[in-house]
Amino acid sequence: MSEPSTIRLERTTPRTARITFANPPANLVIPESAVTLLKIVKELENDPDIQVVVFSSDLPDFFVNHYDGAAAADLPQPEHEGDNPVWTDMVLRLTKAPFISIAAIRGRTRGAGNELALACDLRYASREKAFFGQPEVGIGIVPGGGGGERLPRSIGRDRALEAILTSADYDAALAERWGWVTRTLPDAELDAFVDATVARLASFDRQALATAKAQVNRATLPPDAHLVAAFGEFAGTLTQPGFAARAVGLGALAAEKGLDVEYELGEYIGRVNENL
Numbered sequence: 038m039s040e041p042s043t044i045r046l047e048r049t050t051p052r053t054a055r056i057t058f059a060n061p062p063a064n065l066v067i068p069e070s071a072v073t074l075l076k077i078v079k080e081l082e083n084d085p086d087i088q089v090v091v092f093s094s095d096l097p098d099f100f101v102n103h104y105d106g107a108a109a110a111d112l113p114q115p116e117h118e119g120d121n122p123v124w125t126d127m128v129l130r131l132t133k134a135p136f137i138s139i140a141a142i143r144g145r146t147r148g149a150g151n152e153l154a155l156a157c158d159l160r161y162a163s164r165e166k167a168f169f170g171q172p173e174v175g176i177g178i179v180p181g182g183g184g185g186e187r188l189p190r191s192i193g194r195d196r197a198l199e200a201i202l203t204s205a206d207y208d209a210a211l212a213e214r215w216g217w218v219t220r221t222l223p224d225a226e227l228d229a230f231v232d233a234t235v236a237r238l239a240s241f242d243r244q245a246l247a248t249a250k251a252q253v254n255r256a257t258l259p260p261d262a263h264l265v266a267a268f269g270e271f272a273g274t275l276t277q278p279g280f281a282a283r284a285v286g287l288g289a290l291a292a293e294k295g296l297d298v299e300y301e302l303g304e305y306i307g308r309v310n311e312n313l
Contacts, residue, residue, distance in 0.1 A: 040069070043064075043066075043069055043073070044056060044057070044058060044069075044073040045057045045059065049091075049235075052086055052088040052089065052243075053090070053091070053235055055091045055092075056074070056091070056092050056093070057092075057094065058070070058092070058093070058096075058101050059094070059095035061096060063099050064099035064102045064144075064145075064150070065105040066102065066148075066149040067104075067105050067108050068108055068112065068113045071113050072113050072123060074127050075126055078130050079130065082130060084136075086243075087136045088137065088241075088243050089137045089239050090137070090139070091138075091140075091141055091231060092140045092153065092157060097143055097144060097166065098144045098166070099144040099299070100140070100142045100143060100144045100146040100150055100167070101146060101154070102145055102147055102299065103148025103302075104148055104149045106176070106284055106287075109275045122265065122269075124152075124181070124182045125182065125267075125268045127156075128153065131153075132156045135247035136246075137159070138158045138159070139158065139160075139161065139231060139234065140154040141161055141227060141231045142160060142161065142162040144167065144168070145206075146167060146168065146169050146170075147170040147171070147302060148171060148182075148184070151171055151188075152180065154169075155184065155188060155191065156183060156187070160217075161219055161220060161227060161234075162209045162213070162221045162222075162227075163221070163222070163223075163227050164221040164222060164223050164224060165223070165224045167208075168206050169206070169209075170200070170204065170205060170206045170302065171184045171200055172204040172306055173271070175203070175204030175283075175307070175309075175310065176204070176306060176309070177274065177277060177280035177281075177282070177284075178274035178275060178280050179274050181268045181270065182267075182271075183259075184201065185197075186259040186263045188201065188217070190257060191215075192217050193215075196215050204303060205303040206301070206302065209221045283310070283313070286312060290308065
């Protein structure tokens, strides 16, 4: 019997859909997640009726988390030679898709999960429960799914450097102030606000929405080749001794502290590096 998917697609109305992530206990991204997300995004970008897609999570403490380091050796490969890497292809397609994508963020959003959120058109976050980070450098690797290319365009070069180089966690209030998210809302109001925004956009003309998005994309997106190069750099760092040593240390902390490591990853990354 096959394992259940970490991704669930629901067609909520003829014009809207919801993609829900669920990989307990910490919503780590695994190879199946990347492959399934690419398949779904391809299907939706060719759907002539879809106008708005929402990304959400079944786990209240985690939106979409970082890639599972234990599965690094199983990074999904492109279907055809010459195709973009799977995760890169997915985020590029999502950003350019003729529908509007909305991330409804509640919980920790790091690494690949943060890169997925950055690929969305709008990011609405729980003021109390959303946290953000790009933790790769702290464990000896680099962002590979658009974090290094898209975060500076959202929050500026120096702030992006701080976030990426320190590998710290950032709360929703600071993320909103910096422009990391579109806006934050009280947790009790998040779902209703997202639902109202979805309904409003779904009532508009589909072609007008898609064309307006394409106009903004022309002014703001990094070149595709930069994301392709970043994935190659990320994959290269996975074989370096710096990552191997830190992965062992973080694994030891996880064995000792359990899920608390994922709740406070920015803090624990600092502890790992102190001991090297």
